[in-house]
Amino acid sequence: MKITVSINIGGIAFYIDEDAYSELKRYLRSLEFHFAKEESSAEIMADIETRIAELLKARIGDYKQVVTISDVHEVISILGTPEDISDEQNGGGYERMASTSYHRIYRDPDERIIGGVCSGMAAYWRIDPWIVRVIFIVLSLPGGLGILIYVILWIVLPEARTTAQKIEMKGDPVNIHNIKDSVKEEFENVKKNMKI
Amino acid sequence: MNVENTKAQMRKGILEYCILSVISGNSCYASDIINRLKEARVIVVEGTLYPLLTRQKNAGLLSYRWEESQQGPPRKYYELTDQGREYLADLDKSWDELVESIKLIRKK
Numbered sequence: 451m452k453i454t455v456s457i458n459i460g461g462i463a464f465y466i467d468e469d470a471y472s473e474l475k476r477y478l479r480s481l482e483f484h485f486a487k488e489e490s491s492a493e494i495m496a497d498i499e500t501r502i503a504e505l506l507k508a509r510i511g512d513y514k515q516v517v518t519i520s521d522v523h524e525v526i527s528i529l530g531t532p533e534d535i536s537d538e539q540n541g542g543g544y545e546r547m548a549s550t551s552y553h554r555i556y557r558d559p560d561e562r563i564i565g566g567v568c569s570g571m572a573a574y575w576r577i578d579p580w581i582v583r584v585i586f587i588v589l590s591l592p593g594g595l596g597i598l599i600y601v602i603l604w605i606v607l608p609e610a611r612t613t614a615q616k617i618e619m620k621g622d623p624v625n626i627h628n629i630k631d632s633v634k635e636e637f638e639n640v641k642k643n644m645k646i
Numbered sequence: 647m648n649v650e651n652t653k654a655q656m657r658k659g660i661l662e663y664c665i666l667s668v669i670s671g672n673s674c675y676a677s678d679i680i681n682r683l684k685e686a687r688v689i690v691v692e693g694t695l696y697p698l699l700t701r702q703k704n705a706g707l708l709s710y711r712w713e714e715s716q717q718g719p720p721r722k723y724y725e726l727t728d729q730g731r732e733y734l735a736d737l738d739k740s741w742d743e744l745v746e747s748i749k750l751i752r753k754k
Contacts, residue, residue, distance in 0.1 A: 461719030481693070490700045497676060497696045500721070504677060507718065530691025538658065538694040 454516055460496075460503030464510070466517040473522045474502075477531075484532035498529065505529075556610035556619040565604040573619045657688055662698055663741065664688050666707065666726065666734045673725035675713075699724070707733050 455471040457464050466474065481498060485491040502525055509521050530538070555574045557566035568586060572579035589596030610616045613632050661683075668674070668682045676699065683689040702708045707730035712720040726734065 488697050490704060494696045494700050528692055530693040534691045535693040538690060
């Protein structure tokens with residue numbers, strides 16, 4: 451047995467499962483955010499809600515009286531996520547920026563033990579930072595050469611401060627999707643740390 | 647370079663033209679426009695249509711009236727304005743010219 455919510459969308463009333471309601475609400479908010487920069491964004495949202503109501507109405511009947519989460523997923527796949535829409539609106543433009551992405555060595559301030567030199571180089575090669583640290587330690591044993599190299603690199607390599615630089619450090623293309631994902635990831639990490 | 651992106655760019659370029667063309671044939675509802683565009687495979691997700699429709703209406707190319715419906719709330723019924731018809735005629739000409747250009751280029 452589930453809890454249902456009554457909603458009114460596009461002027462039509464529906465019963466909708468609680469989880470489907472949350473998903474639909476999240477989807478509508480994401481669309482609202484996407485269209486916020488358009489003039490008449492309210493009108494666009496109203497038209498979309500009308501269409502969603504049409505699509506949902508077609509899936510409801512005597513035997514199925516409640517909108518479920520699979521209905522909402524179906525609607526989202528028909529109308530498109532904000533990413534799908536902006537890809538079509540821009541003709542896949544975001545992906546084209548990727549061909550001019552840089553891939554360079556930065557010092558990684560988030561994963562550092564001393565100066566972020568080893569973690570930065572590890573990010574560039576996409577290997578575990580400890581591999582690089584062990585190499586430096588081994589190089590330091592005979593006469594401290596590793597320490598010298600480390601200090602030189604510490605001075606020479608820039609720190610990855612902005613989100614875009616952190617993405618370049620890993621060699622991923624810098625575009626809105628990746629920046630958004632990076633920020634989300636960092637947000638989740640902060641949230642996790644605060645809960646503990 | 648990605649062929650899918652180039653193709654998407656091509657489709658994006660003709661979408662506004664297609665919308666005007668569909669409405670000129672027969673005044674219609676947004677859902678009719680969507681079905682025609684999907685049949686012709688010019689649009690993949692429906693969400694792309696709505697900002698374009700609104701922009702065209704705001705530019706005076708389209709107008710709509712509310713039509714009552716037995717199944718629910720009233721729906722927008724779109725048609726081209728005179729300005730929209732002129733605009734479409736211009737785009738028709740432009741399209742024909744493009745087709746000619748491509749023909750010339752493809753001739754080896």
